[in-house]
Amino acid sequence: xxxxxxxxxxxxGALVVAVLGILAAATACSAPGAPQxxxxxxxxxxxxxxxxxxxxxxxxxxTAPVTMDAYIETGFQxxxxxxxxxxxxxxxxxxxxxxxxxxxxxxxxxRVLASDPPDIMRLPSISDLVKDGLLKNLDGYxxxxxxxxxxxxxxVQLRLGPGGRPRGEGSLYAMGLNYSMTGVFYNKKLAxxxxxxxxxxxxxxxxxxxxxAKQAGIxxxxxxxxxxxxxxxxxxxxxxxxxxxPGPINDWIFNKPGATIDTPANLQAVQHLTQWxxxxxxxxxxxxxxxxxxxxxxxxxxxxxxxxxxxxxGNFDKLMPGQAGxxxxxxxxxxxxxxxxxxxxxxxxxxxxxxxxxxxxxxxxVATNPVARTIDVQxxxxxxxGATGASMPAIKPGTVTAQTLAAGSVISKENxxxxxxxxxxxxxxxxxWTPELQKLFAGKETPSxxxxxxxxxxxxxxxx
Amino acid sequence: MIGSRRxxxxxxxxxxxxxxxxxxxxxxxxxxxxxxxxxxxxxxxxPAHPQWGNFTQAFKAAQMxxxxxxxxxxxxxxxxxxxxxxxxxGFAIGHLRMPGSRLxxxxxxxxxxxxxxxxxxxxxxxxxxxGLLNTQWAIILPLIGLFMxxxxxxxxxxxxxxxxxxxxxxxxxxxxxxxxxxxxxxxxARPAISSLTILxxxxxxxxxxxxxxxxxxxxxRTMAGALGAFQGQWGTNIPLLCAGSLIILVPTLLxxxxxxxxxxxxxxxxxxxx
Numbered sequence: 261x262x263x264x265x266x267x268x269x270x271x272x273g274a275l276v277v278a279v280l281g282i283l284a285a286a287t288a289c290s291a292p293g294a295p296q297x298x299x300x301x302x303x304x305x306x307x308x309x310x311x312x313x314x315x316x317x318x319x320x321x322x323t324a325p326v327t328m329d330a331y332i333e334t335g336f337q338x339x340x341x342x343x344x345x346x347x348x349x350x351x352x353x354x355x356x357x358x359x360x361x362x363x364x365x366x367x368x369x370x371r372v373l374a375s376d377p378p379d380i381m382r383l384p385s386i387s388d389l390v391k392d393g394l395l396k397n398l399d400g401y402x403x404x405x406x407x408x409x410x411x412x413x414x415x416v417q418l419r420l421g422p423g424g425r426p427r428g429e430g431s432l433y434a435m436g437l438n439y440s441m442t443g444v445f446y447n448k449k450l451a452x453x454x455x456x457x458x459x460x461x462x463x464x465x466x467x468x469x470x471x472x473a474k475q476a477g478i479x480x481x482x483x484x485x486x487x488x489x490x491x492x493x494x495x496x497x498x499x500x501x502x503x504x505x506p507g508p509i510n511d512w513i514f515n516k517p518g519a520t521i522d523t524p525a526n527l528q529a530v531q532h533l534t535q536w537x538x539x540x541x542x543x544x545x546x547x548x549x550x551x552x553x554x555x556x557x558x559x560x561x562x563x564x565x566x567x568x569x570x571x572x573x574g575n576f577d578k579l580m581p582g583q584a585g586x587x588x589x590x591x592x593x594x595x596x597x598x599x600x601x602x603x604x605x606x607x608x609x610x611x612x613x614x615x616x617x618x619x620x621x622x623x624x625x626v627a628t629n630p631v632a633r634t635i636d637v638q639x640x641x642x643x644x645x646g647a648t649g650a651s652m653p654a655i656k657p658g659t660v661t662a663q664t665l666a667a668g669s670v671i672s673k674e675n676x677x678x679x680x681x682x683x684x685x686x687x688x689x690x691x692x693w694t695p696e697l698q699k700l701f702a703g704k705e706t707p708s709x710x711x712x713x714x715x716x717x718x719x720x721x722x723x724x
Numbered sequence: 725m726i727g728s729r730r731x732x733x734x735x736x737x738x739x740x741x742x743x744x745x746x747x748x749x750x751x752x753x754x755x756x757x758x759x760x761x762x763x764x765x766x767x768x769x770x771p772a773h774p775q776w777g778n779f780t781q782a783f784k785a786a787q788m789x790x791x792x793x794x795x796x797x798x799x800x801x802x803x804x805x806x807x808x809x810x811x812x813x814g815f816a817i818g819h820l821r822m823p824g825s826r827l828x829x830x831x832x833x834x835x836x837x838x839x840x841x842x843x844x845x846x847x848x849x850x851x852x853x854x855g856l857l858n859t860q861w862a863i864i865l866p867l868i869g870l871f872m873x874x875x876x877x878x879x880x881x882x883x884x885x886x887x888x889x890x891x892x893x894x895x896x897x898x899x900x901x902x903x904x905x906x907x908x909x910x911x912x913a914r915p916a917i918s919s920l921t922i923l924x925x926x927x928x929x930x931x932x933x934x935x936x937x938x939x940x941x942x943x944x945r946t947m948a949g950a951l952g953a954f955q956g957q958w959g960t961n962i963p964l965l966c967a968g969s970l971i972i973l974v975p976t977l978l979x980x981x982x983x984x985x986x987x988x989x990x991x992x993x994x995x996x997x998x
Contacts, residue, residue, distance in 0.1 A: 335956030361952030364936050371848075376858075376940050552960055556764035579763060 315404050317350055320621035327354045328615055328622070331378040333362040338437060338605075338640040339382070342626055345635060349625075353618065370394060377610030380619040383434055385683060386608065390433050391424035396609040398432040401620040406647075407432070407627075413677040414439060414645050416510075417603060428514035435623040436604025438642040441668050441677070442494060442569040443588045443600055445576065445660065450478050450564045451585070459587030462594050463502050463532075470541050473564045480541040482563030484554040485701055490694035491551065492533065492701065494567035494601075497681050498589035499529035501599035506678040513679045515722060521681070522711040530700070530707035537701055547698050569601070570664035574641035577659045586663040588670060599676035600667070603683075604645065637661070643668035685721040692717040757966035764962060775963070782967040786953035787943055792975075794860060795929060795947040801864035802928045806871045807921055811913065813872075814879025815905050819886055829880065835873030843870075844937055851938055862938040863946070867931065871924055878923075882916035883909065918986030925979050947972050 332339045343355045358378070360368065366384040373381070373394035389395050402408045407415065414436070421430040444466075446456075451469075454476050460466040473480040484491035500509055504525030512519040536542065543549065543563070558566045559579040576584040588598040609619045626632045627646040634653035636644040641661050644650070655662040671677050682689035692714045699705035705713075751768070758774040759765040761781060783789070817825045817832075851862045886909060894908050910917070928946070935945035942949060950972060954965040 333956060334953045335961065358940065358942060359953070360936070360942055361949075361955055363955075364949075364952065368936065368940075371937075372940060375852075552764050552962055556766050559764060560766055575762070 315621070315624070317621060319617075321350060321353050321615070321618035323352055325352050325354065326615060326618065327356050328380065328618060329378040329613075330355050330357045331365070331372060331381040332357060332359055333365055333382045334359045335361075336640075338636065339607075341635045341639050342437065342632055343622075345631055346622055346625060349629075349631075353622075373610045373612075377612040377614075379609065379613045379615045380622065381608055381610065383606045383608045385686065386418065386434050386606065387420060387424040387427060388686075389424075389608075390420045394611055395433045396611050396613060396616055398435065398609070398620065401624070402432050405620070405624040407435075407624070410645065410647050411672050411675065413602075413672065413675050414604065416677075417514075417679050418606065426515045426517075428510060428516070434604075434606050434608035435627075436645050437607055437623075437626055438636045438640055438644050439602055439604045439668070439677075440569050440571050440642045441600050441602040441664065441671060442498070442567065443586055443664070443667055444498070445558070445566050445568055445572070446585045446587070447558065447561055447564055447580075448583050448585050449561060453478065454564070459585070460590050462590050463499075463592045466590055469564070470536065471539070474539065474541060479543055479563040481536070481543075481565045481567070482549075482554055482557045483542055483546055483567055484549040484551050485542075485546045485698060486548045486550050488690055488694060489551070490689070490697035491549075491554065491567075492546075492697040493680070493682055493689070493693050495536070496529060496533050496697065497601055497678065498567060499532050500526050500681075501676070501678060502589055502592045503528045503532075505597075506599040506676055509678050509681065512718075513681060513684045515684065520715055521684075521718065522708075522715045526711060527707055530710055534700065534707055537703075542701070547701050570642055570661075570668070571640075573659075573661040573664045574639075577641075577661055582658060584660040586660050586667060588667050597674045597676055598670055599674075599678055600671050601680045602668075602671060602677035603679060605640075605642065637665065643672075648672065684718060687721060688714070688718055691721075753966045753969060757963055757970055759963040761963050762961055778963055778967040779971060782954070782964045783971060785964065786950040786968055788947070788950055788968075788971060790943045791945070791947050791950050794944050795975075798860050798863050798867075798931075798946060799925060799928050801860065802867045802871070803921060803924045806868050806875055806924055807917060809868075810872065810875030810879045810920065811910065811917060812905070813876045814881075814883050815909060817876065818880035818883030819891070819909065820901070829876075832873045832876045836877060838873070840870060840933055844933065847934075848937060857938060858940050858944065860939075860944055863931065863934050866934055866938070867928060871927070875920055875924065878920050879913070879916060882913050886912060915986050915989040918983045922980060922983045926976060929976055947975075 328343075330339070330343065340357065343357065347353055347355065362382070362384075365382055369381075369384055369389060370392060372378065373389060374392075383389065383395075386395060398407075415432060416428050418434040418436070419430050419432055420427050446459075450473070451457075454469065454472040456469050456472070460469055470480040481495070483495060497509070504523065508519065508523060509521075509526075512521050543557075549557075554566060554568075555572065555575070557563055559576065561580075561583075570586075573586070588600055591598060607623065609616050609623075613619060626636070627644060628650065630651045630653075633644040633646070633651060636642065637653050637655065641664070643665055644652075652665070655665060682693055696705055696710045696713055700707070700710055755768060755770055756765050757778055758776065759771045759778075760773070760775055761778055765771075816822055817829050847866050848857075851857055851866070856862045856865070890908060890912075891904060894904050899907065930948045931946050932948040935949055939945050942952075951965060951968050954961040954968060
């Protein structure tokens, strides 16, 4: 069956690529015709600044019946559950929910925001949307609701300079419903067989566990690296964070002037990954493995570790109850700080939204209301946003969800969150990371060659 | 005699092999569709507890009832009109050869080289100007136009081979052009018409690009978009995706079976006349 599904997906991919081109053209055409939008969002001095009183439900959403337009992704239950609960608490607010595949949302985002603006919408990468003045500047709401008092790393990826670049500083243009986080999952049954009783505290400890698994005839790491998405970017970025601080990696992803990926620490990381490859820690068909195959193999006990994100926590708890464990990538030096790729589940408000105040109130409610936070964790398995001491729902101890949530607090405290290196530019994942990582696995690329190729592609894309 | 028997055996064996080759993906699609929802099945295996409910669940989750309605509406709007216009145009260009027919045919040939992707941006603005965005008309009208080059080409190919003697005889009997078309040539063109109908039906049914660009409301699009309901940014609900694929496949299969006899006749006709 996987043949069938893969064929379908490839077909979809081709379509998506086609649409991408078209929509790039469409937005280019629409830019001159949309001076209005540019006017409102371009002048960052005039964001919607609700008075302090507007932070109450009555002021933001009114008391008369109101229908909010929402445009969200399919295959993901959290927003639907949150909106239903919101209506239960504020019965005058109803939702008109449109759902599309995430890939379709990615392609349609500029067009929908310009011609049919939703009040609240699931967003792909936001730089270009901000450049075109399609998203509401949320600074006013951030001040009124106190989002600026939260750990800064939670929302830093959604801040942009004027004109959409660089990212990581400036005004807030989107919010998260929660944030997801990555690390290392392990199979407890197989861990017991090699005598691994606790998560490794250092990179050297992880290396030892990998070697023991290899000796015991267990596949040490199940990791996909096939198709258009090179999954080795997960272990690679974890290794980067193990060898160096996350700051410079974020600067590179956020396109800060002068940032480079080709640093000595990152070279060590790629060399380390190459050692793992040479030692045979990955499956021989990693370059042909897609994401669902990886999940299938990991949940069927055919590998000790997998580098993945907490969006799978709920799934693992269901498919292999009590058998999955999680730890953050251990630092190279004992006692060093942890870092992890972490990203908010991005939602925004259209610049021309009719009910922007109510949408902002909803976003704040998601992060602060105890019931909403419980939904976030129990339905989504990811960490809610919000202030450090905010209420957390009780989670069954021993589940992998409990472990990923606890890890989220560690990252938040150590300010160790990084965006994903694949998000640095629109095409860097498909055009540089994926082919380079596939070549590295096949032994046809050197560690330094990988970094210099990615860096030159990066420069070319930003310059162009 | 012996040779021909051996030939028959080898021929049957090859056919069976090819059939197995064709049917295998569908078998695995079917067994996977019966695995528990949300799991990642390892490969071809009959599930311990077949989940027949997956089909109902997939139908509901993807709002297939509404999509079926919308798809049927779009097909009803596109296919009969396209077939009618293409048959008339093919008759005029291929058989009547009105003045300038070669130039008109050449223009259609140029249209054949035009990819949908190339015209979608102007189409968007045109549909917007007509105020038809987000309605099924936004899919129906462009599709009729976009199908024309191929359909006219297809019908012309049929009418070009229609014997001129038939027309001469009919003319002698005093029929006018309309009667000649409707009473004599359309009945003869039935194989070509029904195969064109099947093709246009399939292309309309599977139309995805126009649907996602021109219609914002997913429930007003075509069935092809329904599978998206099982694909999230990260995870894909593979059993439901397979169940959904099978459901989507059923109407096309029914249409094919209904037109199959004509379709086969059309195929054979080509091979005999060649």
